[in-house]
Amino acid sequence: MSDAIGAGMKVRNDRDEALSIEQVEAREKDRRAKRQAYDRISSIVYPVVTLAGAILLWEVGVRVFNVPPFLAPPPSLVVGTMIEHSTLILHNTWHTTIEILLGYFASIAIGVPLAFGIFMWPSFARTVLPLLISSQAIPKVAIAPLLLVWFGFGLFPKVLIAFLIAFFPVVISTAVGLSSIEPEKIYLARSMGLSATSTFFKIRLPNALPSIFAGLKISITLAVVGAVVGEFVGGEAGLGYMLMVANGSMDTPLLFAGLIALTVQGVVLYMLVEWAEYLVIPRRNSAASAALQNMAA
Known part of the structure; x- marks a missing residue:
């Protein structure tokens, strides 16, 4: 009787382990997809934000320090x-x-x-x-x-x-x-x-x-x-x-x-x-x- 109960618990543990492996694989696949989407978005957003920040600093710096337009126009x-x-x-x-x-x-x-x-x-x-x-x-x-x-x-x-x-x-x-x-x-x-x-x-x-x-x-x-x-x-x-x-x-x-x-x-x-x-x-x-x-x- 105890051997049968032990065998049943082992089968259930193996099934839970298989299910957990599937869950891990699904989670990993989802994480990979999110990472790829993030990389695609960041490859566009990061340069745009950096360029916008540089332009803003350029505009503010030229006007704050009164740089002549023939040297550095805003x-x-x-x-x-x-x-x-x-x-x-x-x-x-x-x-x-x-x-x-x-x-x-x-x-x-x-x-x-x-x-x-x-x-x-x-x-x-x-x-x-x-x-x-x-x-x-x-x-x-x-x-x-x-x-x-x-x-x-x-x-x-x-x-x-x-x-x-x-x-x-x-x-x-x-x-x-x-x-x-x-x-x-x-x-x-x-x-x-x-x-x-x-x-x-x-x-x-x-x-x-x-x-x-x-x-x-x-x-x-x-x-x-x-x-x-x-x-x-x-x-x-x-x-x-x-x-x-x-x-x-x-x-x-x-x-x-x-x-x-x-x-x-x-x-x-x-x-x-x-x-x-x-x-x-x-x-x-x-x-x-x-x-x-x-x-x-």
């Missing part, structure tokens, strides 16, 4: 200047955006095939890489006047400067991404009968995409810098040209307005590249996994 004056000159700012932003995008796409169109050549042919890599590295040691600001002498004051020299500054990260990140694959994946693809071309497009290229997009995100910010450098040296329009004019006329509020427009432009372009990465990489990786699973089946 944010309210900068916002008013942006509204007053909104047409001018938008017009110059459009010019700078065209230069940035043309230089950026040129860096992709030339940098990615160049990286493929560096990865596929070691002799080509030994020939080209020293030239690429040495070219990056030359300050682009120093050769910008020479480009203006050669190509004039039109759109092309600005695009060329943006390209020269932006293409190097594309080349290096693509070459590193293509070469940094685990040998086991290549052996697995060969054991499944995949050709070299299929292995490249189904295994190696999807594996390299995170590194490639890392270079593309760096490149888009450098393209912004290159376009502004070109406009500084010999621009007739664009945000860089507007900054030069505002600086020459001591129009500090317009100078700050141009800096804000340039910052927003760079952030938006970076986020667009990040969005493209979000769209491309999961689809590529799932396609590669599906291909391996089909071959294994």
Whole structure:
């Protein structure tokens, strides 16, 4: 009788223990979901609150210490200047955006095939890489006047400067991404009968995409810098040209307005590249996994 009661209590304790484990797992899952939601909200709220606090301190400090507007204009004056000159700012932003995008796409169109050549042919890599590295040691600001002498004051020299500054990260990140694959994946693809071309497009290229997009995100910010450098040296329009004019006329509020427009432009372009990465990489990786699973089946 006592043995039966003991066995019943043991079964009930095991059931309670199983139930408590389920409760713990459910609680842990709920905690994880709340943590993820908190991280998503905090990633937006924290920067916004910090920026708002900095702007408030800036406004109060300028007015309390009576700082002249030509030294540090209050944010309210900068916002008013942006509204007053909104047409001018938008017009110059459009010019700078065209230069940035043309230089950026040129860096992709030339940098990615160049990286493929560096990865596929070691002799080509030994020939080209020293030239690429040495070219990056030359300050682009120093050769910008020479480009203006050669190509004039039109759109092309600005695009060329943006390209020269932006293409190097594309080349290096693509070459590193293509070469940094685990040998086991290549052996697995060969054991499944995949050709070299299929292995490249189904295994190696999807594996390299995170590194490639890392270079593309760096490149888009450098393209912004290159376009502004070109406009500084010999621009007739664009945000860089507007900054030069505002600086020459001591129009500090317009100078700050141009800096804000340039910052927003760079952030938006970076986020667009990040969005493209979000769209491309999961689809590529799932396609590669599906291909391996089909071959294994």
